[in-house]
Amino acid sequence: MAVQVRSLSFQKKIMIDSIQHFSHLTGAPVYQFTGRKGLLKDGCTIVYQGIYLVLYNVSEINQQRLNWTLAHEIGHIYLEHQTDGALQEVEAHAFASHLLVPGIVLNALQNEGAALTKESVSSIFSISLTAAEKRLATFQKRPDIPFSEEERQLLRAYQPLIDQYTQQQSFCSKVDSPIYAEENAAMIEKMTLHWLYDGI
Structure with missing residues (x-):
């Protein structure tokens, strides 16, 4: 029953890619997105000329977490968050939970x-x-x-x-x-023996 965020259609211009692939295409080092200390583990969104680019970190994520991360980032976009504070994080998590469940x-x-x-x-x-x-x-x-x-x-x-x-x-x-009554015991034993020795 799971919603796969990558397969959804959006009313906004949203593209989804891995940080690693985007880094390869642009020549930008991966740590530019993940931080030298790995501060950004799961994903982020870059806005450029009205296009939202949702990036996720392939090396840190399983399928469940990836789907949640994408839903969370889509939440930031549709809730029009301009900052990334505690309140915005709670709202994005709530958005993700209602989208996926x-x-x-x-x-x-x-x-x-x-x-x-x-x-x-x-x-x-x-x-x-x-x-x-x-x-x-x-x-x-x-x-x-x-x-x-x-x-x-x-x-x-x-x-x-x-x-x-x-x-x-x-x-x-x-x-x-299991349904097992005394009166069925003989029949079950007979069926078991028939199965074991059938064809001998």
Whole structure:
């Protein structure tokens, strides 16, 4: 179900590249973007003539973190941040969490009986356990507000995956404990022996 930020279409002029590739193309040293002491580990955004260039550090990032980093940087762009202070970082993280884990989808999963744990949310949306835990905390605190038409369209796009996940979860919960009664013991033993010695 994970949103892949690199595959999204944007209303703004946004390009995404690795710091290493951009450094190779421009001849600028990598440390110019990462800092001599590695101060910038994940990513950054450069604005040039109305184009936003989101750069990410290939050497420091796995796929989950890359996706989060890109969503975070897109958040800075759409929130029109001019500085990179603590408040802007919190806002960009909130943007990323709502982009990658839409509230209406969590709501639908919950309504269909899915167990929303940090592990399940991490798995479903391909985010870290820490990010999943924080997103669940904000989801559970939210007031019950009506969803917009855009969110309902998003839900329709997610619905087949929601159905697939909840059906899979419901099937697994049915087979958690094996059905084994005394009256079935002889039949199971006979089937096992038949399987072992079939064709001998």
